[in-house]
Amino acid sequence: xxxxxxxxxxxxxxxxxxxxxxxxxxxxxxxxxxxxxxxxxxxxxxxxxxxxxxxxxxxxxxxxxxxxxxxxxxxxxxxxxxxxxxxxxxxxxxxxxxxxxxxxxxxxxxxxxxxxxxxxxxxxxxxxxxxxxxxxxxxxxxxxxxxxxxxxxxxxxxxxxxxxxxxxxxxxxxxxxxxxxxxxxxxxxxxxxxxxxxxxxxxxxxxxxxxxxxxxxxxxxxxxxxxxxxxxxxxxxxxxxxxxxxxxxxxxxxxxxxxxxxxxxxxxxxxxxxxxxxxxxxxxxxxxxxxxxxxxxxxxxxxxxxxxxxxxxxxxxxxxxxxxxxxxxxxxxxxxxxxxxxxxxxxxxxxxxxxxxxxxxxxxxxxxxxxxxxxxxxxxxxxxxxxxxxxxxxxxxxxxxxxxxxxxxxxxxxxxxxxxxxxxxxxxxxxxxxxxxxxxxxxxxxxxxxxxxxxxxxxxxxxxxxxxxxxx
Numbered sequence: 184x185x186x187x188x189x190x191x192x193x194x195x196x197x198x199x200x201x202x203x204x205x206x207x208x209x210x211x212x213x214x215x216x217x218x219x220x221x222x223x224x225x226x227x228x229x230x231x232x233x234x235x236x237x238x239x240x241x242x243x244x245x246x247x248x249x250x251x252x253x254x255x256x257x258x259x260x261x262x263x264x265x266x267x268x269x270x271x272x273x274x275x276x277x278x279x280x281x282x283x284x285x286x287x288x289x290x291x292x293x294x295x296x297x298x299x300x301x302x303x304x305x306x307x308x309x310x311x312x313x314x315x316x317x318x319x320x321x322x323x324x325x326x327x328x329x330x331x332x333x334x335x336x337x338x339x340x341x342x343x344x345x346x347x348x349x350x351x352x353x354x355x356x357x358x359x360x361x362x363x364x365x366x367x368x369x370x371x372x373x374x375x376x377x378x379x380x381x382x383x384x385x386x387x388x389x390x391x392x393x394x395x396x397x398x399x400x401x402x403x404x405x406x407x408x409x410x411x412x413x414x415x416x417x418x419x420x421x422x423x424x425x426x427x428x429x430x431x432x433x434x435x436x437x438x439x440x441x442x443x444x445x446x447x448x449x450x451x452x453x454x455x456x457x458x459x460x461x462x463x464x465x466x467x468x469x470x471x472x473x474x475x476x477x478x479x480x481x482x483x484x485x486x487x488x489x490x491x492x493x494x495x496x497x498x499x500x501x502x503x504x505x506x507x508x509x510x511x512x513x514x515x516x517x518x519x520x521x522x523x524x525x526x527x528x529x530x531x532x533x534x535x536x537x538x539x540x541x542x543x544x545x546x547x548x549x550x551x552x553x554x555x556x557x558x559x560x561x562x563x564x565x566x567x568x569x570x571x572x573x574x575x576x577x578x579x580x581x582x583x584x585x586x587x588x589x590x591x592x593x594x595x596x597x598x599x600x601x602x603x604x605x606x607x608x609x610x611x612x613x614x615x616x617x618x619x620x621x622x623x624x625x626x627x628x629x630x631x632x633x634x635x636x637x638x639x640x641x642x643x644x645x646x647x648x649x650x651x652x653x654x655x
Contacts, residue, residue: 191582193590194266197597199564201259203557204601208252210556213327213373214380215245216320219300221407223313233400240400240620241384244612246301249293251608258597266590270571270581276352277343277359278333285329292322324373331372335365337572338563339433351575363433367426368563374419375559378519379552381411385522386549387616389542400620402536405545409526409535416520423516424479431480434573436494437566440502441509442476443469444490451476451488459502464492466502497569505566512558515551522548 188196219241226234260282263271271278299307299315307315342358343351353359385408391401431438439445443454443466453475457466477486491499522544529535567573571581 188587188591190585190587190590191579193587193594194262194582194585195578197266197590197594198259198262200594200601201255201262201597202560202564204605205252205255205259206556206560207553208248208255209323209326210372210376210379210552211383212245212249212252213323213376214378215241215248215383216316216323217377218380218384218407219245220313220316220320223316227309227313233403236400236620237403242301244615246297247608247612247615249297251605253290255601255605265593266583266585267571267581268583270576273349273576273581274337274351274572276346276350277336280353281329281333281336281360285326289322289324289326289329292318292325296322327373327376328369331368332360332362332365334563335368336360336362338362338368338567339364340572340575351572364426364429367422367429370422371419371426371559374415374422375552375556377411378415378419379556381408381415382519382522382545382548382550382552384408385412385545386547389545390616391619392536392542393539393546396536398619405542406530406535408545409523409530412519412523413527414523416516416523420516420520423513428480434567435489436491436498437500437505438480439489439491439493440500440505440566441562442480442488443502443506444476444488445492445502446490447487447493448490449477449487450474450485451480453479457506459506461499461501461503464496466506500566500568505562508558508561508565512555512562515555515558518548519551519555 219238222234222238222241225231226238296315296318299312300319303315304312336359339362340351341362342353342355342360344354346352384404388401388404388406388408391398392405395401427438427441440459442451443457443459444451445464445466450473452471452473454466454469454471457469457471459466474484477488478484480486480488491502522541525541525544526535529538529541535541569577569579571578
């Protein structure tokens with residue numbers, strides 16, 4: 184063995200690796216599909232050509248991201264049969280139909296109308312073309328609905344029965360689909376997708392405003408993205424808080440790991456910083472605010488918060504990972520809120536499009552949505568350990584009876600192929616973003632500046648945002 188790990192560890196890392204790549208693309212395409220629908224609606228309502236240009240600009244990027252999301256999703260399904268056959272057998276009667284519904288209701292909508300959206304405007308007319316765009320956007324949301332229902336059932340299983348073969352079978356499909364954590368996860372993930380898209384669109388708009396602050400298409404992109412950041416960021420913080428309270432009710436050990444609590448305490452503090460030590464069940468070098476943890480989690484100044492020592496060591500999630508991933512997610516969320524408030528101040532005072540430091544910050548925050556989504560999924564999935572179905576089936580008992588070299592070979596192949604294929608796709612998307620929307624004009628009606636040679640972020644940020652445009 185090259186890597187020197189057991190088969191179960193390699194299988195877990197392989198799934199974590201592939202899901203980390205996969206979640207990047209749906210979290211972008213879900214929000215971008217809805218953004219395209221909004222752009223086309225504004226185009227039909229106002230007749231302003233800038234919305235048409237932006238639609239044509241972003242639909243190319245959507246097509247590439249959507250394609251990479253589909254491919255990376257197929258690989259994940261493949262692993263259920265190869266590396267996690269026991270899980271597939273035990274949970275298949277529930278998980279299989281839910282994933283099938285995702286294909287029937289979501290993928291068929293996306294695949295059926297995607298071609299019309301991308302290529303059919305001149306063939307089907309504006310009304311039907313807008314309908315196709317709406318169906319693609321609806322398909323992405325349906326996909327999120329079913330996939331999150333599957334994941335939420337694994338987190339908070341409900342509506343199931345155990346048959347004679349030891350399989351979990353549906354006893355109440357309504358309870359299975361709308362399990363206790365599903366509504367909170369759905370809202371949290373969809374808002375995360377919208378914020379991810381908003382900050383990518385905002386970064387692209389800011390990038391072009393740094394080149395030419397009078398670029399009308401860039402102004403519209405940036406303005407729409409900052410509206411989303413201003414409105415949705417606080418909603419996401421509230422949704423995250425409600426999701427946390429739901430997790431406290433159904434997976435309190437995950438909350439203990441997230442908060443860095445090893446001891447059960449009344450009036451528990453809010454741990455801002457520390458170094459968790461799972462082996463010795465303690466947190467070192469801690470910085471905390473007394474009583475605030477209990478106030479947030481129980482809405483009581485002296486409410487009791489369970490620590491990880493309340494569970495046997497073999498049932499505890501690894502706080503050394505979850506503690507940090509949770510803080511990354513929260514920190515990015517508040518940074519998003521800060522950008523939204525900053526842009527709101529600029530909008531009120533009339534300098535939204537003439538604030539190079541805001542634009543530089545927006546460019547830097549472009550990948551922030553992806554960082555937050557990955558940190559959130561690490562918190563969710565690692566925090567569920569050691570269970571693959573919480574309280575019912577352990578991860579160690581769900582794996583296929585494979586030898587380590589077999590899993591190792593496929594893992595190495597995945598790493599090589601993923602970085603080559605998806606790296607090339609991501610590079611192509613960045614190249615598309617680097618170009619201005621075709622036919623772009625400055626806000627004063629003059630011709631906009633032509634494409635600037637790619638010179639990296641440092642060169643772009645050093646440009647004088649007020650540089651005069653040149654004639655084409």
